[in-house]
Amino acid sequence: MQRLDCLSAIYHELEKCLVVTIMGAVAAELQSLGHRTNFFYLQHAMGLASSTGLGLALCKPNRKIVVLDGDGSLLMNLGMLSTMARYAPKNLVHVVFDNESLLSVGGFPTATRTGTDLEGVARASGIKKAMTVHGVEEFKAAVDAAIRGNELTTIVAKVEAAGPAKYVTDLALLENRFQFSRHVRSLK
Amino acid sequence: MPVSTKNSALIYSALKQSGIRIMSALPETWLVHLIRMADEDPEMILVRLAKEEEGVGISAGAHFAGVKSAMLMQNHGFLAAINGIVSFAHLYKIPLLMLVSYRGTFGERDPWQTQGGNATEPVLRALGIPYLFLDSPDTVEKRIHQAQTLAESSLQPVALLMMRDLMWEE
Numbered sequence: 001m002q003r004l005d006c007l008s009a010i011y012h013e014l015e016k017c018l019v020v021t022i023m024g025a026v027a028a029e030l031q032s033l034g035h036r037t038n039f040f041y042l043q044h045a046m047g048l049a050s051s052t053g054l055g056l057a058l059c060k061p062n063r064k065i066v067v068l069d070g071d072g073s074l075l076m077n078l079g080m081l082s083t084m085a086r087y088a089p090k091n092l093v094h095v096v097f098d099n100e101s102l103l104s105v106g107g108f109p110t111a112t113r114t115g116t117d118l119e120g121v122a123r124a125s126g127i128k129k130a131m132t133v134h135g136v137e138e139f140k141a142a143v144d145a146a147i148r149g150n151e152l153t154t155i156v157a158k159v160e161a162a163g164p165a166k167y168v169t170d171l172a173l174l175e176n177r178f179q180f181s182r183h184v185r186s187l188k
Numbered sequence: 189m190p191v192s193t194k195n196s197a198l199i200y201s202a203l204k205q206s207g208i209r210i211m212s213a214l215p216e217t218w219l220v221h222l223i224r225m226a227d228e229d230p231e232m233i234l235v236r237l238a239k240e241e242e243g244v245g246i247s248a249g250a251h252f253a254g255v256k257s258a259m260l261m262q263n264h265g266f267l268a269a270i271n272g273i274v275s276f277a278h279l280y281k282i283p284l285l286m287l288v289s290y291r292g293t294f295g296e297r298d299p300w301q302t303q304g305g306n307a308t309e310p311v312l313r314a315l316g317i318p319y320l321f322l323d324s325p326d327t328v329e330k331r332i333h334q335a336q337t338l339a340e341s342s343l344q345p346v347a348l349l350m351m352r353d354l355m356w357e358e
Contacts, residue, residue, distance in 0.1 A: 020249075040252070042280075044279055045245070045272050045276035047241070048272055051242040051244070051249070052252075054235070054245070054249065055210070055235075055245055057249075058233050058235065059233070059250045077239075079242065082238050083236070086236065087235065173280060177280045184253050184254070185252075185254045
């Protein structure tokens with residue numbers, strides 16, 4: 001399963017959500033499909049996309065928040081799963097693209113390559129709705145259901161370790177940040 | 189426990205008056221009353237963290253939503269949050285109001301706190317983070333208000349170091 005195909009499959013659904021992505025391939029690929037002001041790309045601070053999503057979810061309870069996380073980033077902040085589980089906001093959808101690799105820094109294998117099961121970690125952390133998906137249709141169905149649903153959900157999507165040719169895009173970090181905050185604040 | 193209830197209440201009240209509506213926290217002896225007050229306040233969202241760096245993301249998300257936040261942590265928690273402070277709050281100009289209990293300085297009895305006490309101010313200075321002390325009940329309200337104002341206007345992290353003289357009753 002290619003991550004880009006997954007992103008294409010849910011791109012339309014993301015339109016009405018607030019989306020926070022991690023750095024690297026996820027950010028570049030989502031932008032390649034078309035940037036929107038409701039997308040925030042956290043281009044550093046690995047591990048904190050999920051924390052940002054939780055902050056947004058608690059402060060914007062009437063909006064659906066989608067975090068597009070990765071195995072490398074989540075492994076840097078596993079404790080966050082326990083924090084998310086503790087508050088379990090109903091409006092937070094946590095997608096983890098697991099390519100078993102630190103792709104953007106040379107493709108070194110992460111611990112998910114050697115057996116760490118992020119769905120299992122999420123579940124054991126107290127996130128009741130956690131699943132692993134392997135195909136694009138299965139992925140789309142899971143994300144669509146989570147966005148329409150009313151329960152904190154972690155969806156681990158097993159994807160291939162392939163990404164775009166380059167990671168730097170035309171969108172400046174601060175331009176994205178201020179666009180996004182202006183957008184969020186314009187919502188009721 | 190000789191943590192000052194009165195001065196904790198003073199700090200909490202000043203945070204409320206400054207418009208703080210979400211607080212992230214990791215327990216530390218000096219913070220027990222503040223965390224309890226946040227927990228018991230229906231107007232406050234309290235986020236109990238596993239590690240302080242998570243609080244940078246919580247505050248960023250809150251800021252994007254237009255909600256004012258504060259982070260309660262020990263100085264060792266500040267040291268544990270540095271990458272998030274630099275590569276999120278500084279990089280993306282996110283205001284952080286950090287209330288840091290300043291352990292390991294004069295009067296400290298716990299040997300394990302002392303090294304962090306030595307490192308705290310040099311690290312704050314190296315990161316260019318403006319900081320002031322909360323050391324007297326007379327200036328608590330004013331300094332919290334000033335720190336929050338500066339964080340919001342400059343869109344950067346600001347620290348208030350909570351001192352033994354304020355927090356601890358011998």
